[in-house]
Amino acid sequence: MEPSVLLTITAFLFTMSLIFIRPKGMNEATAAFMGAMIVLISGTVTIDNLIEIGLKVSGAAITIISTIIMAIVLESIGFFRWMSAKLFLFSKGSGIRLFWLTNLLCFFMTLFFNNDGSILITTPILLILLKNLKLKPHHQIPYLLSGALVATASSAPIGVSNIVNLIALKIIDMDLYEHTALMIVPGMAGLSFMSYLLFLYYRKTLPKTLSASKDSYEKINDPYYHPLKASNRAHQTKLMRNVLLFVMAVRLSLFVASFLHISVSLVAVTCSLSLLFWRWIYLKVSPLDILKKTPWHIFVFAVCMYIVIYGLNNIGLTVFLVEQLNPLLAEDLFSATMIMGWLLTFLSNLFNNHPALMIGTITLTEMNLDAPVMKTIYLAMIIGSDIGALLLPIGTLATLIWMHMLHQAKVHVKWSHYLKTTLTIIPITVIFTLIVLYYWVLLVYI
Numbered sequence: 001m002e003p004s005v006l007l008t009i010t011a012f013l014f015t016m017s018l019i020f021i022r023p024k025g026m027n028e029a030t031a032a033f034m035g036a037m038i039v040l041i042s043g044t045v046t047i048d049n050l051i052e053i054g055l056k057v058s059g060a061a062i063t064i065i066s067t068i069i070m071a072i073v074l075e076s077i078g079f080f081r082w083m084s085a086k087l088f089l090f091s092k093g094s095g096i097r098l099f100w101l102t103n104l105l106c107f108f109m110t111l112f113f114n115n116d117g118s119i120l121i122t123t124p125i126l127l128i129l130l131k132n133l134k135l136k137p138h139h140q141i142p143y144l145l146s147g148a149l150v151a152t153a154s155s156a157p158i159g160v161s162n163i164v165n166l167i168a169l170k171i172i173d174m175d176l177y178e179h180t181a182l183m184i185v186p187g188m189a190g191l192s193f194m195s196y197l198l199f200l201y202y203r204k205t206l207p208k209t210l211s212a213s214k215d216s217y218e219k220i221n222d223p224y225y226h227p228l229k230a231s232n233r234a235h236q237t238k239l240m241r242n243v244l245l246f247v248m249a250v251r252l253s254l255f256v257a258s259f260l261h262i263s264v265s266l267v268a269v270t271c272s273l274s275l276l277f278w279r280w281i282y283l284k285v286s287p288l289d290i291l292k293k294t295p296w297h298i299f300v301f302a303v304c305m306y307i308v309i310y311g312l313n314n315i316g317l318t319v320f321l322v323e324q325l326n327p328l329l330a331e332d333l334f335s336a337t338m339i340m341g342w343l344l345t346f347l348s349n350l351f352n353n354h355p356a357l358m359i360g361t362i363t364l365t366e367m368n369l370d371a372p373v374m375k376t377i378y379l380a381m382i383i384g385s386d387i388g389a390l391l392l393p394i395g396t397l398a399t400l401i402w403m404h405m406l407h408q409a410k411v412h413v414k415w416s417h418y419l420k421t422t423l424t425i426i427p428i429t430v431i432f433t434l435i436v437l438y439y440w441v442l443l444v445y446i
Helices: 003-021 028-042 047-076 079-091 095-112 115-133 137-153 163-172 176-202 214-221 233-259 264-283 289-293 297-314 317-329 333-351 353-365 371-386 397-408 415-444
Strands: none
Touching: 003 028, 003 297, 028 297, 047 079, 047 115, 047 163, 047 233, 047 264, 047 289, 047 297, 079 095, 079 115, 079 233, 095 115, 095 137, 095 176, 095 233, 115 137, 115 397, 137 176, 137 397, 137 415, 163 176, 163 353, 163 371, 176 233, 176 371, 176 415, 233 264, 297 317, 297 353, 317 333, 317 353, 333 353, 333 371, 333 415, 353 371, 371 415
């Protein structure tokens, strides 16, 4: 084996080990950066490759970071506490109603932002609420775990809600409009199915009634607990509504931009800067705090992980996969859909869904498939990387962030409990969603 090949494989294994083990709380971006440096030293990634990587990754990363900026603005105006109070109010004292409201909240936050941003927003909201409700740990887990699974899986129907989906869309030459048209029905069906299975799984654990003292509720909803300093609740609610409407308009504008072949990242940046400027004028909060609060490591992680995967591609990984998969995918579209959906599920849980979908997408583009077949198989891979990856906590970056946030809040969800839930729910959901995808594509596309 040539030294460059050996060094590239070593870099990949080294990077994945660091991401999973996280020694001394190491950030995944640091691990990816170290692996990328080793690959560059090996010489398997050229300057031309780096330019190509930059073009493919930068737009997607900028779009995601822009949406996270919006999340930071929401935090600045006290959205977390306000939403916690609203969840309690709308639940009307029912633990079951709160379960469904939690799932809806996590879905809409992923829709408005992205899966990582949704986790960063909904987890604090739920922690604030559950703390004030004084629920026992085993009563908290159904809300926290189901919320995390729904928030992460909700990136499947909407391509703009996941950075790796955005990167893969560019490679596969598919716009957001086409992705949504083909995935919205299978994705929403799969999400609904998963939510119902989670409800059946936890229905005996969910508290039937919720109780919180008036003082506790007032504390959650107190406008003076955050920088907004609203003079009254009506003004506070109006402001929150207007900001959310603006965020919704931004998300819709991304689809319009994609349809009109306008830069999605340019639109996202423009809208985010507008929101920042509004906050500066209205709350007198300098935009400079964004430099500290924005998780720039997401951009670093995406670029560096792509370098590592490109190194594997250049030493023949995708050639090997093409040789092995071509005979299997040639049989029929249903088999191809199932094979690639489950292959991405396996690879995502083996070394995270980011590199898994990168490898799968590059492989797919080298198979010389007809456009309808290639795009159908690509969507099957999205299901595997966005939903199937939830089998293990290490399958997605979002679930890794979720576990880290719970650890910081001293809320302990054991791996055994996580696996007991996901091994029961996720495989059935993946099969169901892939079947719906196959028949939906036959109906509207092929």
